[in-house]
Amino acid sequence: MTLPAAKVDVIAPNLKKRVSGVTSTIMRLVPLQARQIAIAATGPAIPPGIPQIPLRDLVTMPRSGPSGRRVWHARRNNEMLAGLALKYLLGKRLALVFTSASQREHTGFTRWLIRQMDEVVATSTRSASYLQRPATVIYHGIDTETFAPPTDRAALRARLGLPEGRLIGCYGRVRAQKGVDVFVDAMISTLPDHEGAHGIVMGGITDQHKDFVAAQKAKVAQAGLTARIHFLPEVTPLDMPLWFQALDLYIAPQRWEGFGLTPLESMACGVPVIATRVGAFEELILPDVTGRLVTPGDIAEMTAEIAAALAAPDRVAHWASACRPHVLDHFRIEGEADKLIALYRRLLAR
Numbered sequence: 330m331t332l333p334a335a336k337v338d339v340i341a342p343n344l345k346k347r348v349s350g351v352t353s354t355i356m357r358l359v360p361l362q363a364r365q366i367a368i369a370a371t372g373p374a375i376p377p378g379i380p381q382i383p384l385r386d387l388v389t390m391p392r393s394g395p396s397g398r399r400v401w402h403a404r405r406n407n408e409m410l411a412g413l414a415l416k417y418l419l420g421k422r423l424a425l426v427f428t429s430a431s432q433r434e435h436t437g438f439t440r441w442l443i444r445q446m447d448e449v450v451a452t453s454t455r456s457a458s459y460l461q462r463p464a465t466v467i468y469h470g471i472d473t474e475t476f477a478p479p480t481d482r483a484a485l486r487a488r489l490g491l492p493e494g495r496l497i498g499c500y501g502r503v504r505a506q507k508g509v510d511v512f513v514d515a516m517i518s519t520l521p522d523h524e525g526a527h528g529i530v531m532g533g534i535t536d537q538h539k540d541f542v543a544a545q546k547a548k549v550a551q552a553g554l555t556a557r558i559h560f561l562p563e564v565t566p567l568d569m570p571l572w573f574q575a576l577d578l579y580i581a582p583q584r585w586e587g588f589g590l591t592p593l594e595s596m597a598c599g600v601p602v603i604a605t606r607v608g609a610f611e612e613l614i615l616p617d618v619t620g621r622l623v624t625p626g627d628i629a630e631m632t633a634e635i636a637a638a639l640a641a642p643d644r645v646a647h648w649a650s651a652c653r654p655h656v657l658d659h660f661r662i663e664g665e666a667d668k669l670i671a672l673y674r675r676l677l678a679r
Contacts, residue, residue, distance in 0.1 A: 332369045334382045334390030339400040339673050342408040343372035350430075350587065351404045353566070354469065361666045366673060367395060387415060396677040398422035402669075409442040424448070424676035429456050429464070430587035432608065448672060452588045453609035465672060468609065469588055470665035473657055476597035479574035486575050494525035495639065498576045500569070500591055503530060503545075503560075504538040508582030508605065508625065513545045515580075515632040517552045523639045531561040531572065573598040578638055578645060583607050584625045592620075597656040601648035603634050613660070619652045 339362075343355045355370055356379055362368045363380045375381040382390070393399075401412040401423045415421040427443060428450040435443065440461060443449060451457035451464040479485045486493065499512040509530060516528035534542050542560070549558045564572065573579065579595035579602045586608030593613055595602050602620035604610040614620050621638075623630045638645050 330378060330380050332367075332380055332382055334369075334386045336395060337367050337369045337382060337390075337399065338394050338396050338677060339366055339368040339402060340382070340387075341368060341370045341402045342404075342411060343370055343375060344405065344407050344411060345372070346374045350590070353590075355404070357472065357662060358666055358669070361662060362670055365666075366670050368673075387421075388419065390421070392420055393422045394677075398424055398677065400424045400426055400673045400676050402426045402428070402673075403446075404428045406439055406442055409446065413442075413445055424679070426450065426672065426676070428452065428467075429460060430609075432456055432459060432585075432587065434459060435461075447676060450669070450672070453612050455609065455612070456588075465668075467665060467668045467672075468612070468660060469590060469593070470660050470662035471590060471593045471597055471656070472662050473597050473653075476570045476573065476594045478599035478653065479571075482575065485571060489571060489575055491529075491575055492527050494527055495523070495577045495642075496527050496529060496575060497578045497580060497635065498529040498531070498572065498595075499580045499582060500529075500572065501532045502538075503532045503534045503542050505541055506584055507532075508584050510541070510545055511582040511584075511626060511628050511631050512580050513548060513558065514628045515582075515635050516558050517548060517554060518628075518632045519636045519639065520554055520557050522636070526557070526639055528558040529561060529572075529576075530559065531563065533563040569594070570598065573600055576600045578603065578635075580631075580635065581605065581610060582625075582631060583610075586610070589613075593656055593660050596620075596652035597660075599649050599653050601638075601645055601652055603631070603638065605631075615651070615655060617648075619648055619655050 341355050341359055359370045369380045369382045371382050403409040403412050412425045416423045424447045426448045427446045430452040432455050449464040451466050457464045457466055501507050503509050573595050579600050581592050581604035583605050589608035592602040592604050605625035606622050607625050621634050
């Protein structure tokens with residue numbers, strides 16, 4: 330859906346070809362925000378259904394937007410740099426916004442870029458603490474209509490070819506950073522004492538991580554658990570809600586994370602979460618209400634928490650009942666979109 334640049338008030342650049350979490354955020358938000366404000370994405374690989382303007386039109390677009398100036402909402406260093414070039418080299422009237430999910434010390438160059446922004450958004454209070462300047466905290470939200478509890482979990486599992494019993498999932502890119510080995514080791518220790526329970530590892534595997542994945546599968550085979558710890562191929566984003574709906578418990582064992590949407594997606598489907606204290610997880614999960622939090626990389630602690638959950642199904646059911654209301658109250662994508670639009674309108678009105 331190509332729009333004329335002259336009619337756009339807000340530009341959301343996605344200057345990266347490979348799909349990432351940032352890309353997914355932009356593709357989810359822009360169509361929703363476009364119902365309330367003249368916004369368009371731009372970049373080298375924007376899907377056809379997303380409101381967008383071609384990259385080449387940035388150079389020739391009118392200096393001012395329909396509201397006098399435009400908002401340029403960057404989420405990466407190269408996008409901040411591009412906004413500065415448009416503003417100061419080409420004379421475009423832009424208000425520059427940057428969203429940061431990073432939870433580490435920024436380089437000197439990144440800090441300089443951030444200082445040039447008119448407004449900064451952080452996706453969590455922890456991310457905000459690294460910015461060295463005031464920031465507005467706006468949490469990511471999810472589509473709670475798509476991510477919702479199933480009407481018939483048993484029928485869904487049969488359709489997906491999944492076994493009966495208690496299913497414990499770990500989804501996302503399969504690599505050490507994501508803590509998949511912690512999940513596998515915890516499952517190897519836990520499953521022999523809990524007949525009928527299964528673990529599911531599912532996600533994308535890049536060439537550089539194939540040896541890591543092979544090592545995890547070898548551990549499972551050596552433990553004689555190949556039939557109970559399942560390594561499944563990545564599915565499309567459209568199918569992901571089904572795989573959360575099929576679970577009894579979700580594990581987010583990351584060693585590092587920027588924000589991390591999977592716990593929200595799981596809880597929206599009524600599935601409680603055991604997660605590490607990384608990313609925004611401490612701000613998403615209510616301990617002993619919607620799940621538990623553990624130390625990243627601590628296999629013994631993760632094992633103990635999973636074993637305790639499997640030994641107390643009533644407690645897990647209680648967590649499950651609290652999960653979706655918690656997400657509906659605090660983490661709907663409509664809330665994220667509305668807060669960003671309010672920020673855009675303040676900038677446009679200046």
